[in-house]
Amino acid sequence: MDELIYTLKQQIIEALNLEDMKPEDIDENASLFGEGLGLDSIDALELIVMMEKNYGIKLQDPAKGKEIFKSVAVMADFIAKNRTK
Amino acid sequence: MIVCVAHNIISPLGSTSAENYAAVKSGMSALKKYDGLWGLPEPFVASLLDRNAYKDERYTIDEQIVIASISKALENTNIDTKSSKVLFILSTTKGNVFLLDKNENGYPQDRVRLGMMAREVTKHFGNPNEPIVVSNACISGVCAQIEAMRYLESGEYNYVIVCGVDVQSAFIVSGFQSFKALSPDECKPFDAHRCGLNLGDAAATIIYTKKDKVNDNEWVACRGAIRNDANHISGPSRVGEGSFRALRIALGDLNPEKLAFINAHGTATPYNDEMESIAIERAGLAGVPVNSLKGYYGHTMGAAGVLETIISMQAVNDHNILGTRGFETLGVTHPLDVSNQNRATEKRAFIKLLSGFGGCNAALLMAKGGLK
Amino acid sequence: MMKHSVIITPEHVLVDGNPLMHNEKGSALLTELYRNHIGDYPKFFKMDTLSKLGFIASELLLNIEGDRDFEPREDRAVIFFNRSASLQADTHYQSTIQDPEHFFPSPAAFVYTLPNIVTGEIAIRNKYFGETSFMVIDDYDEQIIMKNLKNAFQDPITKSIIGGWVECSDEEHFEAKIFLMEK
Numbered sequence: 302m303d304e305l306i307y308t309l310k311q312q313i314i315e316a317l318n319l320e321d322m323k324p325e326d327i328d329e330n331a332s333l334f335g336e337g338l339g340l341d342s343i344d345a346l347e348l349i350v351m352m353e354k355n356y357g358i359k360l361q362d363p364a365k366g367k368e369i370f371k372s373v374a375v376m377a378d379f380i381a382k383n384r385t386k
Numbered sequence: 387m388i389v390c391v392a393h394n395i396i397s398p399l400g401s402t403s404a405e406n407y408a409a410v411k412s413g414m415s416a417l418k419k420y421d422g423l424w425g426l427p428e429p430f431v432a433s434l435l436d437r438n439a440y441k442d443e444r445y446t447i448d449e450q451i452v453i454a455s456i457s458k459a460l461e462n463t464n465i466d467t468k469s470s471k472v473l474f475i476l477s478t479t480k481g482n483v484f485l486l487d488k489n490e491n492g493y494p495q496d497r498v499r500l501g502m503m504a505r506e507v508t509k510h511f512g513n514p515n516e517p518i519v520v521s522n523a524c525i526s527g528v529c530a531q532i533e534a535m536r537y538l539e540s541g542e543y544n545y546v547i548v549c550g551v552d553v554q555s556a557f558i559v560s561g562f563q564s565f566k567a568l569s570p571d572e573c574k575p576f577d578a579h580r581c582g583l584n585l586g587d588a589a590a591t592i593i594y595t596k597k598d599k600v601n602d603n604e605w606v607a608c609r610g611a612i613r614n615d616a617n618h619i620s621g622p623s624r625v626g627e628g629s630f631r632a633l634r635i636a637l638g639d640l641n642p643e644k645l646a647f648i649n650a651h652g653t654a655t656p657y658n659d660e661m662e663s664i665a666i667e668r669a670g671l672a673g674v675p676v677n678s679l680k681g682y683y684g685h686t687m688g689a690a691g692v693l694e695t696i697i698s699m700q701a702v703n704d705h706n707i708l709g710t711r712g713f714e715t716l717g718v719t720h721p722l723d724v725s726n727q728n729r730a731t732e733k734r735a736f737i738k739l740l741s742g743f744g745g746c747n748a749a750l751l752m753a754k755g756g757l758k
Numbered sequence: 759m760m761k762h763s764v765i766i767t768p769e770h771v772l773v774d775g776n777p778l779m780h781n782e783k784g785s786a787l788l789t790e791l792y793r794n795h796i797g798d799y800p801k802f803f804k805m806d807t808l809s810k811l812g813f814i815a816s817e818l819l820l821n822i823e824g825d826r827d828f829e830p831r832e833d834r835a836v837i838f839f840n841r842s843a844s845l846q847a848d849t850h851y852q853s854t855i856q857d858p859e860h861f862f863p864s865p866a867a868f869v870y871t872l873p874n875i876v877t878g879e880i881a882i883r884n885k886y887f888g889e890t891s892f893m894v895i896d897d898y899d900e901q902i903i904m905k906n907l908k909n910a911f912q913d914p915i916t917k918s919i920i921g922g923w924v925e926c927s928d929e930e931h932f933e934a935k936i937f938l939m940e941k
Contacts, residue, residue: 316866318803320803321800342620343620343865347866427861479872481843499841500843516895517895521893522874522893523872529891533893536910537909539909540905540908557851557855561863561871564863564868565869611914612889612890613832613887614887614888614889614890616881616884616885618882619869628887631832631887745890746877
């Protein structure tokens with residue numbers, strides 16, 4: 302799980318162009334949106350694409366993203382359970 | 387006063403303004419479900435022209451329908467397009483963007499530039515002026531009309547020919563799909579169950595001139611404004627800031643009771659329609675009937691502002707407030723007067739409202755016979 | 759009346775006609791200018807090249823104006839022209855859908871495939887509720903641009919304009935020539 306969390310942090314930084322950020326800077330339990338990392342609606346859509354590209358998970362309902370993208374830890378847990386690649 | 391002297395619409399519902407209005411009035415729509423078109427993995431609903439009907443190899447389909455639309459608008463005028471006193475303004479968001487697809491090789495690559503596309507059009511009409519292309523996302527069609535009004539007010543030109551166009555492609559459809567902005571079914575503007583927009587092909591032309599006096603049957607473009615939400619590049623303002631401010635200027639000192647309707651953007655995305663309801667209420671226009679034409683045409687992007695202005699002028703000529711196709715139950719928090727039925731009106735003015743990516747919003751006040 | 763001007767090319771930066779010191783060229787120049795003169799707006803890194811260019815140029819322009827209080831205002835318009843519209847972003851987005859085997863359309867790339875987004879970025883940064891507009895002409899023509907901007911003062915509220923030319927055909931080829939104009 303720790304490895305997945307670390308990889309996921311790298312993928313988020315790359316997908317969302319979080320320049321100047323390192324995986325160590327992201328707290329896996331902190332909120333991704335609002336306070337926390339301060340991501341916005343386009344970032345959420347981009348994370349949906351990133352999950353499909355890297356893990357073969359298709360998320361049709363963007364509203365579902367709200368729960369999954371709560372934090373990196375929640376996201377990693379969802380990916381571990383649903384990944385097809 | 388800035389007066390409309392001619393217009394035309396080319397869409398899947400017809401190739402003249404009259405054909406288009408008659409189709410819309412009778413409740414027709416060209417929205418259809420397409421599955422597997424252009425190799426797209428997900429199906430989508432759109433209002434598309436028959437690509438096989440446009441066979442002139444010199445021009446792309448966008449250019450062909452622009453030339454056809456302008457030609458038809460010019461038919462009953464004596465405007466000399468070769469004159470330096472005539473300016474062409476094109477309104478488009480994506481023009482010939484399909485040429486970026488590596489499998490497309492029928493046309494020179496430089497035609498992907500909007501200015502080159504526009505030059506092909508002015509070359510066709512022998513016009514010596516550099517054409518201006520307004521590319522202001524989904525509000526382009528109203529912006530182009532506001533630009534036309536300004537150029538005519540400045541006295542530099544006798545006529546400005548405004549043509550809005552966009553033709554759908556894998557590029558545009560996949561982009562809106564990635565935004566989860568497309569409805570899997572026909573769109574439902576302002577409805578409680580609306581879940582996204584449909585896209586559409588069209589070209590629409592309005593020709594304006596400046597006159598000191600107008601008769602009762604002439605359409606006057608009175609005033610318009612473009613305003614930004616200063617909030618987010620892809621989501622509309624939660625308080626309808628830009629639309630409210632644009633509406634306030636378009637309305638000016640006109641009594642809202644003089645308005646037959648507001649022809650809203652009404653794309654049927656959850657956020658857009660909600661935002662418009664807030665802006666309309668903030669502008670003190672909640673009592674004015676509101677309609678959206680997206681259920682007939684889908685969102686025709688660069689053409690929308692021109693096309694929807696033309697349909698709305700004809701509706702007022704016909705004493706009609708067009709019904710909002712796809713609407714059933716009001717689903718915005720601020721009460722709006724929306725109906726899916728055509729309704730009678732004797733009023734002679736309307737406001738065309740649009741909003742788009744980049745936080746931009748535009749409103750235009752049109753009045754038959756001018757403001758008295 | 760023209761008050762201030764900024765010119766940025768891949769090799770040179772001129773602020774009110776005076777060269778601004780820098781070490782980098784091309785796309786690295788934009789990043790260098792961001793780090794040296796702005797630094798507090800990480801959204802910069804999400805932008806396409808056209809928006810980066812217009813954003814940096816407007817920041818340099820507004821820094822000379824001074825008094826940056828970021829108070830909301832409606833009397834300032836942002837009106838740009840160029841030749842290639844959003845070609846760099848268009849090409850980038852096309853690359854995410856070109857190969858049917860790796861078809862992953864990117865929303866973050868798609869949103870920049872509209873040239874007017876740069877005007878929205880500047881409006882958001884500075885809380886400008888005024889007019890924002892983007893127009894395309896196939897060659898730089900100062901006369902066309904100046905006449906158009908003069909016309910824009912027909913708006914009943916607009917008192918000043920950040921306007922001019924913001925062109926970018928790919929990440930390494932760009933040119934901004936913008937100015938602050940008052941009624």
